Amino acid sequence: MNFDQKYWTERYQSGQTGWDAGTITTPIKEYIDQISDRELRILIPGCGMGYEAEYLFAQGFRNVFVLDISEEPLIAFSKRVPGFPVEQLLCGDFFEHDAQYDLVIEQTFFCALAPVMRQQYAFHMGKIIKPAGKLVGLLFDFPLTTEGPPFGGSKDEYLHYFCNGFEIDIMDRAYNSIKPRQGRELFFIAKKNIE
Numbered sequence: 001m002n003f004d005q006k007y008w009t010e011r012y013q014s015g016q017t018g019w020d021a022g023t024i025t026t027p028i029k030e031y032i033d034q035i036s037d038r039e040l041r042i043l044i045p046g047c048g049m050g051y052e053a054e055y056l057f058a059q060g061f062r063n064v065f066v067l068d069i070s071e072e073p074l075i076a077f078s079k080r081v082p083g084f085p086v087e088q089l090l091c092g093d094f095f096e097h098d099a100q101y102d103l104v105i106e107q108t109f110f111c112a113l114a115p116v117m118r119q120q121y122a123f124h125m126g127k128i129i130k131p132a133g134k135l136v137g138l139l140f141d142f143p144l145t146t147e148g149p150p151f152g153g154s155k156d157e158y159l160h161y162f163c164n165g166f167e168i169d170i171m172d173r174a175y176n177s178i179k180p181r182q183g184r185e186l187f188f189i190a191k192k193n194i195e
């Protein structure tokens with residue numbers, strides 16, 4: 001199966017969007033709520049409907065960028081959040097995205113990729129996150145099988161991908177997951193090493 005732009009656009013067009021929580025999830029919201037620096041340059045890759053960006057923007061963060069390979073959710077986002085700068089709505093492939101961020105937020109993007117792309121995901125995060133910047137978010141914690149997306153995985157597997165270039169501040173079972181994901185996800189903060 002090719003999880004390409006066509007695949008994702010068809011999922012949106014046919015309404016097969018079971019991943020869509022309909023709102024920002026609690027672990028991400030609580031993380032954002034303790035950030036004081038409103039100047040941070042933040043990326044939400046594989047943003048889908050971009051609830052995290054909507055929340056950040058409403059809280060006064062202005063350097064927020066959303067990126068998705070499919071235009072469908074970006075169109076929906078711009079209708080929902082009309083004040084959001086159009087130049088910060090990016091349609092494209094994460095693996096070809098070239099910019100620098102202080103913070104990247106992971107919310108059901110990693111698990112949507114073909115598992116063979118996981119090491120490349122970590123390498124690419126290493127390229128786009130500034131030294132001492134952070135990758136923060138959620139990773140599923142259930143066995144990886146051929147079934148997916150979402151594709152599962154384990155803490156040991158994830159730690160392996162980030163062992164070069166990042167320091168893991170935390171990667172633990174989330175205590176504040178939304179109900180359908182309770183006991184099934186890890187909250188993590190990976191800090192990019194200072195080269």
Ligand SMILES: C[S@@+](CC[C@H](N)C(=O)[O-])C[C@H]1O[C@@H](n2cnc3c(N)ncnc32)[C@H](O)[C@@H]1O
Pocket residue numbers: 003008009019020021045046047048049050067068069070073092093094095107108109112113149
């Ligand atoms: C499972 S959905 C999650 C969407 C959103 N983060 C959420 O939690 O509702 C995965 C998203 O990643 C996007 N996507 C998949 N591969 C991508 C890639 N290589 N680059 C950018 N976006 C991608 C899809 O279009 C889709 O919107």
